[in-house]
Amino acid sequence: MLTHYDHLFEPIVVLDLQKKVVHCNPAFNLFSKQPPRVLRNIEFLFQLFETKDFDLEGWIDQGFLKLELRISPELELIHVREKNLTSHVVIRQFPLELAEGTFVAIAIHDISIEKNLYDKYRQQLQELHTTHAQIVQADKLATLGEMTATISHEISNPLTIAVGNTELIDVYLENPDLPAVRAELVRANGDIRESIDRIHNIIRNMKHFLWQSEYTKEFCSLADAIAQSVELLKTPLEAGDVKVETLLLTEDSVVLANPLKLQQVIINLVKNAIDALVEKGTPRPQILLEVRRNQTDHSLELRVVDNGPGISTSVKENLFRPFTTTKKVGQGTGLGLSISQKIIESHKGTIELQDTEVGTCFLVRLPPIEGYSFSRGDKVSRGITAKQGPRILIVDNEPQILNVLTRFLEDEGHHVIASARPEEALRFIGKMDVDLVLTDLSMPEINGRQLAHLAREQGHQGPIVYMSTSKNAEAYNRDRDKMRIAGMLIKPFTKEEVIRTVKDVLGRKP
């Protein structure tokens, strides 16, 4: 019977109840790299192998006590008779009831190749990540390098004002009647301070753009990211006499994103538009940044539109490929759009070129936060599927509040779903069980009280807690019984207050 194993690919060794080797199949010969002559003389398995960090002998001994199928963890097997040779294996142990008696079979699943390939894959992936990070950084440096000439111009203006005022101060100080020129001195000093502040802001923005860590996502306002990007591009915009207009067609532009990465995408798109407009000498050059909420899928859309020469069909085909550029040599890396695409894709969004009659229009779509909540990180998604703890929905149109509360509650091990839009929050309440709703009271379109009312109407039975300043405490008093409002967090609140309130409210839940 034991010879049946001789036809299998898997190495198998059979032991009797005294743990002595009674049979090895040919696959075991190959695995152990020992000729049959040697194996015939092997009495115990551990004359061939040793293990590191795992007591295989003890593990096999346990199998003899219970005589049942057992599978070992992944382990490293050292071939004692083959110097420096190790195999990564998983071992299966199972009893054999044969006419000759009871035996225990050891089947070896050799996963050395998979293990080596996996290690190699991880290493190459790490190298790719490093290279990608270097390319992103290089692109930012290149962007700033291109902007250096205009930035130095921007700095030289306040510097000239500051220098001029110091000269004026020297003149005033020569006046023997200092009190008489005090007002002029104060004004000159104020001008100097203002000029230095302007220079400081420019440098701070540059440093922020270049060096701040980029790996964390947070709730942030797309409108703010646009404003900061336009501020950083103020000089090239002015130099090219390009008019820029921001059109916010939604009051809610909150997304879960890395604000600096968003800024990098916006800067890339606007900078490309400026370069195209200036290079072709477009009359009355202008750029429109339009933000709107898609009413069908609730994604947030950013359109960057210019009235420039547009993009030729041949370039369009490869637009998002690295090193595609229409700029003169030395003026662009050709990486901007490729990197922008990667950034937007890492936010589960899309970026595309839209057809226009005049100029160019890029459309960036970012998914609604609701979608993000389940995909924002392993920590959250793993938590939601693995642990069935309380789910807390936070509704607030202020991204900073969403960030702070998310951090507070996730630190305590809660599953947090955040939304800046009551309409979205209601959809979320309808779709899945939410154990607690924390809602701001003052929000545009649908306020917190209306949200609570609508949530109750759609059958939500769980506790709802209001968040607002103390002047709105009356709303809580009115709704407490009528809409079963479980509590109110008074802004500004501390972490301890939030945790205490949540614990108290969830503890009360039947």
Place this chain on the structure above:
Amino acid sequence: MSKLKIDKELVDSILTAQLAGTIDEDADFTPLQGLSQPSVVFDFHGVTMLNSCGIREWVSFIAKLPPATRVTYRRCPQIIIEQINMVHGFFREGAVIESFAAPYYCEHCDKESKVLLKTAQVQNRHAPTQACPHCGEANMEFDALEEQYFHFLKNQG
């Protein structure tokens, strides 16, 4: 980076490719692609290791050789013979194994030897008698299961 070295030599329209090193997932057989010689000899003497990914690369490469090409396997180490015996496609149909290493053991001096045998020396899957290269003992023991080790011979015309 490939750890397989391939040296080619062309003599009288017979191309000999000497393979040395490791045949693994990085093995690159492109230097041997597009061979137009009517006869190709693969000399495996220098091959020290191969894994299943490398075997896959080899099988894929050998299957693409022109059907008319005469293929010879020369000086196959034990690990190559073991794969030929186990993996369908490793040995190209119609090819010839000219010579291979066979494991022997000398009871007299307790030493193992790999002896290069010509295929014709093996009759009825019995290992030929070999003298020990270390002590001169006339009759070493064949150090594998003959039936299994010589399984590849059934493919030899």
